[in-house]
Amino acid sequence: MIRTGTRYRMLALFVAPALVVYVAFAVYPLLSSVGMSFFDSGGGESTFVGFGNYVELFTNPTTSERFWNALVNNVEFFLIHLLVELPIGLLIAALLTSGRLRRSVGVYRTLLFIPATLSVVIVGFLWRLIINPLWGIVEFPLLGNEATALPTISLMSVWQYLGIPMVFLYTALLAIPDDVVEASRIDGAGAWTIFWRIKFPLIAPQFGLITILTYIWTFNGFDIVYALNGSAPGPNYSTDILGTFFYRSFFGSSGQVADLDLGATVASVIFAIILVTTAAYFWVLQRRLKTYEL
Amino acid sequence: MRSKLAPLATLAVAALGLGLAGCAAGGSGDGDTTKIVLGTWRTEDAAMWENDIIPAFEQSHPGITVEYAPVDTNDYNAAIQSQIEGGTGPDVIMCRPFDVNRSWIEQGYFDSLAELDAISTFPESALTAWEGDDGTPYCVPVASVLAGFYYNTAIFDELGLEVPTTQAEFIDVLDAIKEDGTYTPLALGSADGWQLAYNMLYQVGPNAWHGEDGRLGLIDGTKKLTDPDFVEGFRVFDSFKDYLPKGYESISYEDMTQLFTLGQAAILPDGSWQISQVTSTGLDVGVFGAPPAAAGDQRYQQEMADMAFGLNAAGKQKEAATEFLEWLGTPEFQQLYVNKLPGFFSMGSEPVSYDDPLAQEFADLKEGAELTSRLALDRLSAGQPPLDDEIWRVAQLMYNSGLSPEEATAELQKGLDSWYTPAG
Numbered sequence: 001m002i003r004t005g006t007r008y009r010m011l012a013l014f015v016a017p018a019l020v021v022y023v024a025f026a027v028y029p030l031l032s033s034v035g036m037s038f039f040d041s042g043g044g045e046s047t048f049v050g051f052g053n054y055v056e057l058f059t060n061p062t063t064s065e066r067f068w069n070a071l072v073n074n075v076e077f078f079l080i081h082l083l084v085e086l087p088i089g090l091l092i093a094a095l096l097t098s099g100r101l102r103r104s105v106g107v108y109r110t111l112l113f114i115p116a117t118l119s120v121v122i123v124g125f126l127w128r129l130i131i132n133p134l135w136g137i138v139e140f141p142l143l144g145n146e147a148t149a150l151p152t153i154s155l156m157s158v159w160q161y162l163g164i165p166m167v168f169l170y171t172a173l174l175a176i177p178d179d180v181v182e183a184s185r186i187d188g189a190g191a192w193t194i195f196w197r198i199k200f201p202l203i204a205p206q207f208g209l210i211t212i213l214t215y216i217w218t219f220n221g222f223d224i225v226y227a228l229n230g231s232a233p234g235p236n237y238s239t240d241i242l243g244t245f246f247y248r249s250f251f252g253s254s255g256q257v258a259d260l261d262l263g264a265t266v267a268s269v270i271f272a273i274i275l276v277t278t279a280a281y282f283w284v285l286q287r288r289l290k291t292y293e294l
Numbered sequence: 295m296r297s298k299l300a301p302l303a304t305l306a307v308a309a310l311g312l313g314l315a316g317c318a319a320g321g322s323g324d325g326d327t328t329k330i331v332l333g334t335w336r337t338e339d340a341a342m343w344e345n346d347i348i349p350a351f352e353q354s355h356p357g358i359t360v361e362y363a364p365v366d367t368n369d370y371n372a373a374i375q376s377q378i379e380g381g382t383g384p385d386v387i388m389c390r391p392f393d394v395n396r397s398w399i400e401q402g403y404f405d406s407l408a409e410l411d412a413i414s415t416f417p418e419s420a421l422t423a424w425e426g427d428d429g430t431p432y433c434v435p436v437a438s439v440l441a442g443f444y445y446n447t448a449i450f451d452e453l454g455l456e457v458p459t460t461q462a463e464f465i466d467v468l469d470a471i472k473e474d475g476t477y478t479p480l481a482l483g484s485a486d487g488w489q490l491a492y493n494m495l496y497q498v499g500p501n502a503w504h505g506e507d508g509r510l511g512l513i514d515g516t517k518k519l520t521d522p523d524f525v526e527g528f529r530v531f532d533s534f535k536d537y538l539p540k541g542y543e544s545i546s547y548e549d550m551t552q553l554f555t556l557g558q559a560a561i562l563p564d565g566s567w568q569i570s571q572v573t574s575t576g577l578d579v580g581v582f583g584a585p586p587a588a589a590g591d592q593r594y595q596q597e598m599a600d601m602a603f604g605l606n607a608a609g610k611q612k613e614a615a616t617e618f619l620e621w622l623g624t625p626e627f628q629q630l631y632v633n634k635l636p637g638f639f640s641m642g643s644e645p646v647s648y649d650d651p652l653a654q655e656f657a658d659l660k661e662g663a664e665l666t667s668r669l670a671l672d673r674l675s676a677g678q679p680p681l682d683d684e685i686w687r688v689a690q691l692m693y694n695s696g697l698s699p700e701e702a703t704a705e706l707q708k709g710l711d712s713w714y715t716p717a718g
Binding site for chain 2: 060061062063128131132133134135139140141142143144145146229230231232234235236237250251252258260
């Protein structure tokens with residue numbers, strides 16, 4: 001038995017390298033970006049303006065319209081992932097562990113995971129060609145119509161990242177001991193009942209976790225939209241999400257001067273949106289998802 | 295435990311040592327040559343600069359070496375701003391035209407170039423894109439790009455068509471191609487808003503709003519986008535939407551180029567920078583400018599100031615950098631540059647000859663035409679909402695959702711009025 005003091009010292013020693021790197025490359029930039037949002041750096045020197053940039057963001061008719069539009073689009077982007085990617089991921093994970101695929105489990109698992117390893121630029125390019133009215137399989141301009149553009153892009157992203165929730169839930173399902181399942185089968189439960197009454201409650205915490213991770217990923221989303229539609233994603237900003245709105249503010253666009261303060265403000269708002277929801281989720285919901293001791 | 299870690303630790307220390315040694319070796323230059331760094335967004339030209347242009351400069355200027363340091367065009371503005379704020383900016387900085395450059399001038403990034411001999415080799419019109427508010431030049435112009443309508447000469451011959459000289463003839467030509475039905479009249483899609491604005495509206499519109507008259511009128515507040523001239527320009531732009539390929543709403547810039555180069559479309563509205571692409575499949579291609587409304591009317595040609603170089607006010611090698619800037623004004627550089635990079639045009643007063651026949655044809659479009667810049671890039675896009683971005687969006691709405699020219703111009707003027715006070 002090591003004395004507590006030494007233990008803490010050892011603990012600090014082991015944590016230190018990761019902590020230093022994390023603070024230097026994640027915490028510090030984050031805080032300094034939040035700090036930047038309270039300053040106005042126009043004209044060469046920066047002056048403290050308090051919440052001035054935030055007031056500007058939410059009251060200027062143009063920026064506030066673009067912001068709310070991006071937020072609503074981002075919610076839609078998230079909901080499509082939530083309602084399409086997660087159920088399909090769960091379904092496939094359930095099929096993979098059901099034993100019906102016998103020896104081909106590995107093949108399917110690999111095939112379904114491959115898109116997640118592709119570059120988003122390649123995925124965007126492939127799908128853009130597949131649905132291209134000139135050379136593709138549909139004549140309807142899916143990406144050029146305000147109503148269909150965002151769902152189309154979201155589904156491309158769903159297609160690409162389906163493997164992530166699948167593998168996540170697959171490993172959770174694998175961890176369920178066979179004897180529990182067998183016992184329920186002996187008690188007369190069918191496959192449907194076994195899944196929803198035995199297996200799903202056991203993986204509920206993981207399902208909750210992948211939900212909140214999907215939320216974080218989609219609200220930090222940027223790449224697929226940027227790869228397909230650039231930093232002013234049309235038509236009529238119908239595919240603009242918070243990530244592209246931030247990029248446009250911070251880095252500027254064609255003739256627009258980059259506004260670092262506004263960009264930092266947008267970044268801080270995105271951070272707050274993600275932080276609040278994630279924290280609320282962990283405090284309120286995740287605790288109530290019962291973890292069954294097996 | 296200790297013995298197992300020891301080799302690893304040695305390795306780590308060795309690697310670190312090697313790395314440091316590498317840095318040291320890279321950092322120390324030899325004493326008698328001066329190195330200047332060029333900051334630029336033209337990543338695609340790196341090979342050309344490094345293999346042809348910089349060696350030519352270094353040969354005539356012994357003792358100076360030049361490093362070409364490109365940053366991706368999307369990140370360029372932010373990168374330069376942060377480099378200069380941090381004191382690590384390049385000695386020579388490529389200048390964005392108009393507003394971005396004006397804000398850089400105000401921030402004191404550049405030294406004035408009024409004393410430079412090279413400046414006097416350019417006409418005043420070539421310098422405006424990079425001047426301060428008081429007319430002081432801050433950058434040496436390098437190249438401009440032009441917009442035009444590429445046409446497939448084989449298709450024109452097959453259908454017996456002539457290059458149009460008025461707007462009405464242009465529409466007749468498009469009607470004839472549409473009626474024949476074999477080819478798409480106009481290779482144009484609306485997926486990329488910038489493309490509609492830069493290569494269509496800003497190309498056909500100036501004939502209606504009288505080029506610089508209209509553009510400068512908007513800037514000094516004597517004209518409004520809702521004036522009949524501008525509405526007419528937007529109407530002409532709108533009249534082309536009947537000649538687009540199917541599903542044009544999601545046809546991107548790359549798709550249009552491809553449609554044309556595969557010989558499936560007769561006419562492609564595009565910039566001169568695409569010359570090499572457009573002829574890459576061996577098509578016989580000609581080019582014409584946007585025709586005026588009636589025969590004998592003044593024709594307006596879009597010429598967009600694209601690149602220039604300025605002197606970093608905080609640079610450490612100003613003397614060598616100035617020598618480089620002087621060299622940019624020489625015919626030697628301009629002849630070399632425009633012929634290594636077909637589709638880019640010299641802005642100097644001295645005539646330059648172009649080896650590429652299509653480039654020469656493009657350069658000839660400037661003859662007899664009033665030159666004008668893209669409508670909204672100067673001053674009108676320096677606030678929220680930026681007029682240029684709004685025009686991209688509204689142009690898409692006109693083609694995709696049937697927004698009328700009157701509605702479009704009214705919406706744009708409203709956005710502009712919300713923040714812009716004329717320079718007066």
